[in-house]
Amino acid sequence: MLGAEKLSDAYGGGDAEHWLAPAMNEDSPAPLPWTADEIFNYLRYGFDARHGIAAGPMVDVVQNLAKAREEDVRAIAVYIADRMRRPVRQAKSNDEANAFAQLQESAAVPGMGRDAIPARSGGVASDSGAAVFEGACATCHYSGSGLQSTKPVPLALTTSVNAPDPRNLIHVVQSGLWPASGERGAMMPGFAAELTDDQLVAVVSYVRERFSRQPPWHDVSQNVRAIRGTERR
Amino acid sequence: MIELNVNGRPQAVDADPATPLLYVLRDHLALNGAKFGCGLGQCGACTVMIDGKAAFSCVTPISALPGRKITTVEGLGTADNPGPLQQAFIDEQAAQCGYCIAGMIMRAQALLEANPSPTDDDIRRHMMPNLCRCGTHMRIVRAVQRAARTMKNVKNGAGVNVTTK
Numbered sequence: 185m186l187g188a189e190k191l192s193d194a195y196g197g198g199d200a201e202h203w204l205a206p207a208m209n210e211d212s213p214a215p216l217p218w219t220a221d222e223i224f225n226y227l228r229y230g231f232d233a234r235h236g237i238a239a240g241p242m243v244d245v246v247q248n249l250a251k252a253r254e255e256d257v258r259a260i261a262v263y264i265a266d267r268m269r270r271p272v273r274q275a276k277s278n279d280e281a282n283a284f285a286q287l288q289e290s291a292a293v294p295g296m297g298r299d300a301i302p303a304r305s306g307g308v309a310s311d312s313g314a315a316v317f318e319g320a321c322a323t324c325h326y327s328g329s330g331l332q333s334t335k336p337v338p339l340a341l342t343t344s345v346n347a348p349d350p351r352n353l354i355h356v357v358q359s360g361l362w363p364a365s366g367e368r369g370a371m372m373p374g375f376a377a378e379l380t381d382d383q384l385v386a387v388v389s390y391v392r393e394r395f396s397r398q399p400p401w402h403d404v405s406q407n408v409r410a411i412r413g414t415e416r417r
Numbered sequence: 418m419i420e421l422n423v424n425g426r427p428q429a430v431d432a433d434p435a436t437p438l439l440y441v442l443r444d445h446l447a448l449n450g451a452k453f454g455c456g457l458g459q460c461g462a463c464t465v466m467i468d469g470k471a472a473f474s475c476v477t478p479i480s481a482l483p484g485r486k487i488t489t490v491e492g493l494g495t496a497d498n499p500g501p502l503q504q505a506f507i508d509e510q511a512a513q514c515g516y517c518i519a520g521m522i523m524r525a526q527a528l529l530e531a532n533p534s535p536t537d538d539d540i541r542r543h544m545m546p547n548l549c550r551c552g553t554h555m556r557i558v559r560a561v562q563r564a565a566r567t568m569k570n571v572k573n574g575a576g577v578n579v580t581t582k
């Protein structure tokens with residue numbers, strides 16, 4: 185029936201303005217399960233250090249929730265955390281996810297004095313993706329770079345890098361993250377002018393295959409071409 | 418060797434493919450207009466144009482550049498023969514320490530190429546990624562407006578030395 189709820193798929197995620205709205209049920213792509221406090225951070229401040237930064241259509245949601253009463257936002261967070269019903273087996277993989285994140289963040293950026301990480305089998309990532317990552321991303325997204333002023337969420341823990349499709353990561357690499365005018369917030373430059381479509385494809389594929397234990401994406405190229413031109417600031 | 422096209426001239430550069438363009442401009446090609454401010458894509462001091470769009474040269478690896486057109490502030494004119502934007506910045510005295518200015522000019526150039534008649538609001542929005550530590554912003558906006566007028570007058574055949582105020 186039109187407009188009816190599909191209860192079997194509750195919180196299963198979907199599409200919002202060409203972004204992927206990630207699942208909030210047991211299919212959540214987040215490597216670390218969300219706690220109620222972390223959901224609160226994300227909804228209230230647009231940022232959680234173990235999951236990522238609100239972007240795309242979520243920016244407006246966070247701006248609106250900033251005006252809501254704090255108890256109400258907390259109540260939403262508690263409710264969502266409860267509905268996520270993450271299976272217990274996920275909990276014991278926390279250490280593993282953290283260890284993987286630490287390894288990938290701190291080891292091996294070619295050219296930064298260590299050996300390159302071998303590409304994982306079945307992937308499409310190339311040397312050109314590694315070179316773009318090193319020249320464009322590693323100054324910030326590399327824990328060995330020793331920059332205390334920029335503390336990004338480790339890529340291996342972010343939802344966009346671990347999501348079932350590359351759309352959200354492409355949006356962020358292309359447009360960057362900009363706080364609303366006059367507001368404080370996380371900032372990342374976009375690379376729409378700096379990188380061609382092919383280079384965006386290369387770096388997005390490289391980031392997926394280096395920082396996620398999920399299978400490689402094979403639809404990066406179509407999505408880069410579809411998203412090109414929708415930059416927003 | 419990586420082939421770059423800078424200010425209309427082909428340049429073969431012997432550097433690692435991941436080297437940021439900014440380092441190559443300054444250290445290999447002696448084009449010192451673009452400045453190192455943060456190296457993180459957060460300040461705009463290093464702004465150049467790539468294929469007509471404003472870009473942070475500090476986070477652009479040269480491997481991304483073969484076949485593309487790079488323009489730096491040196492490509493807009495010389496001290497003796499400044500381009501319209503450079504002249505407008507001089508006329509409006511739109512610089513204090515000057516560190517941000519080459520980047521400001523290049524971002525403004527990209528704007529005027531895409532939109533020859535920007536409103537003040539268009540200018541503010543477009544220039545947002547570039548920071549000026551000295552607070553020269555009001556003069557910068559005036560300089561961009563002045564350059565827009567000069568460029569239009571040149572196009573309409575009125576000559577460069579029109580009074581625009």
Ligand code: FES
Pocket residue numbers: 452453454455456457458459460461462463464473474475476
């Ligand atoms: S030096 Fe490139 S943005 Fe600051």
Ligand code: FES
Pocket residue numbers: 512513514515516517518548549550551552553
């Ligand atoms: S004039 Fe000094 S930073 Fe802009």
